[in-house]
Amino acid sequence: MNADLLYLIVGVVALLVVGAVVATVVVRRRRALPPAPPAEELERPAVGTATAPSKERGERAPGTTAPPETLPDTQVEPAPAPLDVPEAPESRLTRLRRRLAGQDNALSRGLLALLARDRIDEDTWEEFEDTLITSDLGVGPTTELVEALRTRLKVEGVADPGAARRVLREELLRLVDPTMDRSLATEPGTDANGAHVPAVVLVVGVNGTGKTTTVGKLARVLVAEDKDVLLGAADTFRAAAADQLETWGSRVGVPVVRGAEQADPASVAFDAVRAGQQGEADVVLVDTAGRLHSKTGLMDELGKVKRVIERTAPVGEVLLVLDATTGQNGLTQARIFREVVDVTGIVLTKLDGSAKGGIVVQVQRELGVPVKLIGLGEGVDDLAPFDAEQFVDAVLSEA
Numbered sequence: 001m002n003a004d005l006l007y008l009i010v011g012v013v014a015l016l017v018v019g020a021v022v023a024t025v026v027v028r029r030r031r032a033l034p035p036a037p038p039a040e041e042l043e044r045p046a047v048g049t050a051t052a053p054s055k056e057r058g059e060r061a062p063g064t065t066a067p068p069e070t071l072p073d074t075q076v077e078p079a080p081a082p083l084d085v086p087e088a089p090e091s092r093l094t095r096l097r098r099r100l101a102g103q104d105n106a107l108s109r110g111l112l113a114l115l116a117r118d119r120i121d122e123d124t125w126e127e128f129e130d131t132l133i134t135s136d137l138g139v140g141p142t143t144e145l146v147e148a149l150r151t152r153l154k155v156e157g158v159a160d161p162g163a164a165r166r167v168l169r170e171e172l173l174r175l176v177d178p179t180m181d182r183s184l185a186t187e188p189g190t191d192a193n194g195a196h197v198p199a200v201v202l203v204v205g206v207n208g209t210g211k212t213t214t215v216g217k218l219a220r221v222l223v224a225e226d227k228d229v230l231l232g233a234a235d236t237f238r239a240a241a242a243d244q245l246e247t248w249g250s251r252v253g254v255p256v257v258r259g260a261e262q263a264d265p266a267s268v269a270f271d272a273v274r275a276g277q278q279g280e281a282d283v284v285l286v287d288t289a290g291r292l293h294s295k296t297g298l299m300d301e302l303g304k305v306k307r308v309i310e311r312t313a314p315v316g317e318v319l320l321v322l323d324a325t326t327g328q329n330g331l332t333q334a335r336i337f338r339e340v341v342d343v344t345g346i347v348l349t350k351l352d353g354s355a356k357g358g359i360v361v362q363v364q365r366e367l368g369v370p371v372k373l374i375g376l377g378e379g380v381d382d383l384a385p386f387d388a389e390q391f392v393d394a395v396l397s398e399a
């Protein structure tokens with residue numbers, strides 16, 4: 001072997017040794033590093049549209065590194081919207097009283113202007129009667145009121161408008177009847193075995209009168225009174241009614257039991273009351289469909305709903321919702337519903353913007369049950385318990 005060949009072999013061996021040493025060091029260093037994070041962790045998409053870093057969303061402020069355990073594995077749902085706090089009963093009443101008094105109140109203006117005249121002659125009494133009839137007081141109550149007023153003004157020798165107004169107030173109040181029990185049956189009870197039984201309120205009426213809206217508003221009244229409420233969407237005829245109720249419910253944290261579109265209303269009502277019993281709700285409000293296609297159909301449907309509910313809990317309250325602006329039509333509806341279910345109270349909606357307050361008296365006489373609630377607008381808290389004195393004062397206010 002010559003010297004050149006020997007140098008070549010020694011050089012190749014030396015290169016191999018150096019290469020092996022370098023490779024070992026690199027492999028060792030790689031093993032010492034943590035594995036590279038997956039691509040998606042490096043670029044986490046922002047949740048929602050907010051751009052400010054948010055701890056809740058697991059975002060990092062620029063230049064900071066969050067410890068791995070603070071990074072959520074899944075996207076964080078946006079926080080639920082805070083619940084509404086429904087208006088307290090007292091402030092609601094004060095506000096709605098002002099609204100009732102602030103109407104373009106033809107009744108009030110007409111009555112007071114007539115009583116303010118120097119001399120009340122026959123023409124004046126006739127005008128007075130016309131004003132009362134226009135307000136939907138009805139012929140019977142109008143005649144009674146006029147006769148009572150004429151007699152009292154004469155017998156008591158009332159001459160000044162202030163005194164005449166006091167007499168009118170007393171007579172109107174007598175017609176509206178402050179002695180009627182207008183409380184709502186919303187106290188839960190127990191059955192024979194001591195099991196919890198929620199109070200059940202069934203809400204009936206023809207479509208468009210404001211049933212679903214009333215159920216939503218009433219839920220808010222009850223929540224403001226610290227009651228646990230559950231809603232049953234037994235109006236399966238109009239799918240939007242259940243959606244509407246869900247919106248009302250979700251705003252105040254009240255659950256809603258609903259069924260499939262066109263499901264049997266009785267089975268939805270049954271499920272709702274059962275759920276109310278199991279969840280120990282204080283009150284279950286059941287919305288119903290109001291098709292007046294035929295009296296028999298309505299009778300069958302409402303009768304069945306009530307019977308099926310009563311397997312679990314008695315129906316303590318049946319509220320008939322009537323639109324105050326529909327006058328005689330409303331009374332016809334009232335008659336039909338009275339034959340179908342035992343109505344325990346009336347809700348008069350849309351009394352805002354209506355000079356038809358006299359309907360309160362007519363409908364109470366027609367059904368023999370009290371007006372318990374009045375709707376005074378489309379706002380979420382525009383439903384108030386009916387109070388005879390406040391109502392008469394609002395009707396006679398000179399606003």
Ligand SMILES: Nc1nc2c(ncn2[C@@H]2O[C@H](COP(=O)(O)OP(=O)(O)OP(=O)(O)O)[C@@H](O)[C@H]2O)c(=O)[nH]1
Pocket residue numbers: 205206207208209210211212213214235238241289290349350351352374375376377378382
């Ligand atoms: N101004 C006014 N509008 C009201 C009042 N109550 C309800 N409404 C309106 O009346 C309309 C009908 O109300 P709904 O609650 O959908 O009527 P419904 O009886 O449930 O109708 P169906 O579900 O079709 O049977 C809605 O636009 C309500 O906002 C009220 O007191 N005043």
